[in-house]
Amino acid sequence: MEQAVWLTFLVGVLAATLRVATPLVWASIGEVYTERSGVLNLGIEGIMFLGAFVGFAAAAKASQAGLPGYLWIGLGAAVLAGVIMALLMGLLSVTLGVNQHVSGLGITLLSIALSMFGFRLVFGESKVLPSIEPFGQIAIFGNIPILGPVLNQYLLTYVAFLVLVPLAWWMLYRSSFGLSLRAVGENPEAADAAGVNVYRIRYLALIIGGAFMAIGGAFLSLAQLGAFSPGIIAGRGWVSIALVIFARWDPVRAMWGALLFGAVSALQLRLQTLGFQLPYEAFLALPYLITIFALAIAGRNAPYPGAYLKPYRRE
Amino acid sequence: MKLRIEKSPAPVWFRPLIPLLAILFTILITSVLVILVGANPFHAFYYFLIDPLSSRVSFIEVLVKSTPLLLTGAAVTFAFVGGFWNIGAEGQMLMGATAATAIGIHMHAAPPWVAIPLMLAGGFAAGMAWVLIPALMRVKLHIDEVVTTLLLNAVALLIVSAILNGPWRDPVSQWPQSPEIAASAIFPKLIPRTRLHLGFLIALAVILIVWFILTRTPFGLKMKAVGLGPQAARFAGINVDRTLLISALVSGGIAGLAGVNEVAGIHYHLIDAIAGGQGYTGIIVATLGGLNAWGVTLAAFFIGLIDTGSQTVSRALGVPIYLGDVIQATLLLTTLAFLLFQRYRIRIR
Structure with a gap:
């Protein structure tokens, strides 16, 4: 009996770990591309927020209009919104070369303000939060005990772990695009001299990153929750920023970091229900504190990309 | 046609016009949004920019709204000038507010001239304490302070929430709000029957002090040197680590004062929305104000105007x-872009 309880507990934690890690994998892989090109995109929190909102609003409208693929329409709209914000970030940080901390933060503030503005505009001030029928989990492992409950996940979860991460690794270390990307991030002058278009690569990196960040946000509203609320992102973008540094700008390590974060969050949720007497805020703060602690250790002499935060101007 | 950005410093008379150009450009862009919603942009910006100034009551309200922004703007300015990218004014403000409440609720036996200075000192110290870890990590371990100050904002909010749901939960209403601070700890009103309170004068005094330190003391000069380039400053014999540390701590302290201001001047108890994003707005104020004390004063007033106006417009x-939030965020981005005209000009050929 005792054993069965623990097994249920473990299965629940493992399933939740994958679920919690999914948006973080999308966003942090997006940020890896961006930062490897030498641009820090602090717009990540806002772009996730905008992705969650635009994805949800478009899906809700399409669903009202009776369109069958309304969730995919939502996802497409979210990607588009993320790309637009990435282009704006590119205009500021790549073309104009302004301070990346402040411009990124500005992108976040603008994205959140626009989302809230749009939310009021589309859904009014009704007290009942609108909702949609979200993406379901795919029963690949059916009713097989343990495997089923843990690994029957959302499509976006499978894509994140099985496609996004390996692809990012291959792109960065094995493709010529990745070589250019890393060259631009390490030494733009040398890359330029070798015939790489620094501006183009940085814009491409921002666009890929923006799209992934928006999908990470849209995962929450379109798959996990089927709803949108102002607290939906709740710092996940900032956690992703920390994960990227923690992972030393490596996509595979970023995935492990996201899983670690997911496991801590999942454990915390379940320990609460088991009646641990600590305030639940302590558990919620734990991931942030662990991240800061990990930064203090792993971040020491962290291998920042050589041209991190440095705008490039062709003389 | 090719766009080229060339180094060419703008004439001195042109520099104060840059924020004004940014404001004009922002109004143009956001007007598009207003039109999309089906409203008249002229009406909207009348309510944003003119209407709040047209009556005594609403003008005073603008001053009330700009008070915390003067403080967070000054806090961010102080850090940014010194080369410390403090994105954590929000968290430092929350900690300042918590400390002020902790002191304020125990001041029932104390006269105001004891209670108020104690709260200010406590709030300043709490804000300093909250930036201490990121500052030490930056100085000792060379870890980017942007991420650490940012993450600590979330932690500060969780601490406030834990206190409000735990020891300070209102025993009667069960609302997550602290007990009220003592009457002697409440900032006196500057004008009877309005919300304008002592905090406004404190904020102006802080602005004056920041101006003095940045422009009239050797330490201000050192801060600027470190902000422009730590390497060069080090060669010039400046103790870069010490300068960074002091810039960060004073910045955190000022942000803490913004928290005291909200508790003692507006709410009289702690709620989790006490900072409400004003720490982040401080970054907008500091940027729009061109990182100098008088600019920050004007910028805080302007954002206070937008804040007051957005309720009327709505x-x-x-x-x-x-x-209102969209306008403020757009203003931050356009200001950043337009500030380039200080050092560069765009040539089209």
Whole structure:
């Protein structure tokens, strides 16, 4: 009996770990591309927020209009919104070369303000939060005990772990695009001299990153929750920023970091229900504190990309 | 046609015009949004920019709204000038507010001239304490302070929430709000029957002090040197680590004062929305104000104007209240872009 309880507990934690890690994998892989090109995109929190909102609003409208693929329409709209914000970030940080901390933060503030503005505009001030029928989990492992409950996940979860991460690794270390990307991030002058278009690569990196960040946000509203609320992102973008540094700008390590974060969050949720007497805020703060602690250790002499935060101007 | 950005410093008379150009450009862009919603942009910006100044009551309200922004703007300015990218004014403000409440609720036996200075000192110290870890990590371990100050904002909010749901939960209403601070700890009103309180004068005094330190002391000069380039400053014999540390701590302390201001001047108890994003708005104020004390004063007033106006616009024109936030964020980005004209010019050929 005792054993069965623990097994249920473990299965629940493992399933939740994958679920919690999914948006973080999308966003942090997006940020890896961006930062490897030498641009820090602090717009990540806002772009996730905008992705969650635009994805949800478009899906809700399409669903009202009776369109069958309304969730995919939502996802497409979210990607588009993320790309637009990435282009704006590119205009500021790549073309104009302004301070990346402040411009990124500005992108976040603008994205959140626009989302809230749009939310009021589309859904009014009704007290009942609108909702949609979200993406379901795919029963690949059916009713097989343990495997089923843990690994029957959302499509976006499978894509994140099985496609996004390996692809990012291959792109960065094995493709010529990745070589250019890393060259631009390490030494733009040398890359330029070798015939790489620094501006183009940085814009491409921002666009890929923006799209992934928006999908990470849209995962929450379109798959996990089927709803949108102002607290939906709740710092996940900032956690992703920390994960990227923690992972030393490596996509595979970023995935492990996201899983670690997911496991801590999942454990915390379940320990609460088991009646641990600590305030639940302590558990919620734990991931942030662990991240800061990990930064203090792993971040020491962290291998920042050589041209991190440095705008490039062709003389 | 090719766009080229060339180094060429702008003439001195042109520099003060840059924020004004940014404001004009922002109004143009956000007007598009107003039109999309089906409202008249002239009406909207009348409510944003003119209406709050047209009556004594609403003008005073603008001053009330700009008070915390003067403080967070000054806090961010102090850090940014010194080369410390403090994105954590929000968290430092929350900690300042918590400390002020902790002191304020125990001041029932104390006269105001004891209670108020104690709260200010406590809030300043709490804000300093909250930036201490990121500052030490930056100085000792060379870890980017942007991420650490940012993450600590979330932690500060969780601490406030834990206190409000735990020891300070209102025993009667069960609301997550602290007990009220003592009457002697409440900032006196500057004008009877308005919300304008002592905090406004404190904020102006802080601005004056920041101006003095940045422009009239050797330490201000050192801060600027470190902000422009730590390497060069080090060669010039400046103790870069010490300068960074002091810039960060003073910045955190000022942000803490913004928290005291909200508790002692507006709410009289702690709630989790006490900072409400004003720490982040401080970054907008500091940037728009060109990182100098007088600019920050004007910028805080301007953002206070938008804040006051957005409620009227929402009521009168049915435009969502978040238009004010959109304008502020757009203003930050356009200011950043337009500041380039200080050092560069764009050539089209």
